[in-house]
């Protein structure tokens with residue numbers, strides 16, 4: 001199997017792949033899959049398009065690096081160009097994707113993974129790839145049904161899996177946003193790495209908060225779904 | 227609220243004229259009134275028939291938006307605050323310099339890109355600007371007849387609002403519009419590759435790329451975009467593009483103390499820019515609240531510049547302007563006004 005594309009080589013040509021599954025795992029949120037064509041590092045992304053007229057969009061890989069399929073988690077933007085099309089595709093149909101690439105990668109050191117919404121994808125990929133031993137995962141969503149892969153993550157990570165929900169309440173779920181959760185922790189570790197993934201505002205607010213609590217900016221790596 | 231005429235291209239104006247049953251040439255007449263003359267209402271478009279003006283005014287408004295606040299720096303730089311059609315706010319800087327007047331326009335309300343050193347990035351994203359709202363930042367300041375240069379370096383990432391930015395460039399550079407030379411316009415990006423390629427194809431304006439360090443691991447801590455569009459990909463695309471003799475590509479480089487100001491950086495810059503006819507603009511860092519970053523000292527800055535020039539890369543230091551009114555590079559923000 002060819003190696004994952006390191007981002008030093010920017011020649012990311014589109015290749016045609018056949019969809020093997022497309023499941024709506026929560027209202028408006030899909031998990032789409034195809035047979036893996038390349039190795040990748042968990043945390044990497046692919047570019048995808050379903051139509052030559054639509055410029056490829058970027059998606060985090062949301063599957064383990066030794067699984068036979070690549071999966072991607074996306075939410076449907078009703079007025080978006082690509083995601084409504086992707087949502088309507090069924091197994092057997094073709095999409096075009098690049099080789100995996102990107103540098104949002106974690107290693108063996110202890111780290112906190114902080115995500116909102118579909119920003120959980122790279123962390124779930126890391127988790128499925130066996131990189132979760134000394135990691136804490138904090139996932140922020142608006143509604144309870146947006147805690148994708150919740151059962152599996154709770155089972156495996158236990159107390160190291162923290163759920164924050166801003167608009168609904170439930171036991172074992174912190175009532176509020178990720179930033180509120182972090183704010184009420186007195187001793188945030190300052191020597192570990194922090195990985196942030198999701199919308200811009202969450203990323204900049206959490207990054208500011210971590211820096212204000214003494215975390216060196218060099219310990220913070222962010223991926224923004226712009 | 228009525229639709230604005232201001233911000234429409236000649237094509238748009240001609241189409242709407244025909245749809246209203248007006249002669250086709252009304253489109254061109256409207257364009258000239260909108261972009262070349264000092265009027266602010268449809269009523270003042272006096273070479274259009276009264277009936278035509280009434281028809282237009284029934285459906286459209288002229289569409290200029292007045293600034294609500296102006297601040298002036300001790301160095302003469304002015305910062306204008308403009309409301310947007312959606313009730314948000316943007317800032318525009320006008321920088322006078324000898325016989326030049328440069329306007330630094332915003333392309334978005336806030337920004338999605340989250341660069342660590344930027345005040346706009348801290349604000350998050352509140353919305354896209356229309357072409358009209360972009361061009362309004364030039365047309366609706368008192369100095370508009372004296373503007374010599376335009377830089378898309380205000381709030382936002384221009385190629386994250388590509389369609390409207392291209393439309394604004396068309397208005398600024400067309401004969402029927404502001405008739406400015408594209409060589410007096412620079413669009414700055416952090417390297418959104420698909421947008422950059424479309425811009426290179428469809429516009430003649432200069433390109434500036436915010437680099438800030440040639441090393442991937444350092445860049446991704448400063449600029450999350452590095453994860454999505456690595457610098458290597460940006461440089462690769464620039465190397466494959468024929469810029470011709472007149473068009474310029476430059477790299478913006480904020481110099482941080484102990485982070486990106488070493489001989490190792492000079493060496494790597496030479497390596498990755500080898501084969502590109504370009505210049506580097508070194509920028510002094512203007513600290514933002516809570517930042518862990520520190521600007522380099524003057525001595526190192528000068529040395530860094532000299533080393534790059536010695537290696538054959540044309541390098542200049544950009545003068546800091548408007549710092550006392552938060553109009554300098556990286557300081558624009560309307561967060562306190564709710565975007």
Ligand SMILES: Cc1cc2nc3c(=O)[nH]c(=O)nc-3n(C[C@H](O)[C@H](O)[C@H](O)COP(=O)(O)OP(=O)(O)OC[C@H]3O[C@@H](n4cnc5c(N)ncnc54)[C@H](O)[C@@H]3O)c2cc1C
Nearest residue numbers: 057058059060073074075079080081082083118225226454
């Ligand atoms: C590094 C990275 C990783 C990402 N990973 C994921 C992921 O794992 N999962 C995921 O769901 N997403 C991810 N994204 C986001 C993804 O790339 C797409 O942006 C998203 O899916 C929307 O695509 P779309 O074509 O449906 O919408 P688009 O057509 O791109 O539109 C997006 C939004 O912009 C608005 N819009 C479109 N055109 C205009 C216009 N002309 N003027 C004003 N507004 C307009 C639309 O209303 C829509 O709400 C990632 C992005 C990045 C950069």
Ligand code: SF4
Nearest residue numbers: 337339341344347382
């Ligand atoms: S530097 Fe430009 S792209 Fe980066 S956050 Fe600021 S406005 Fe956005």
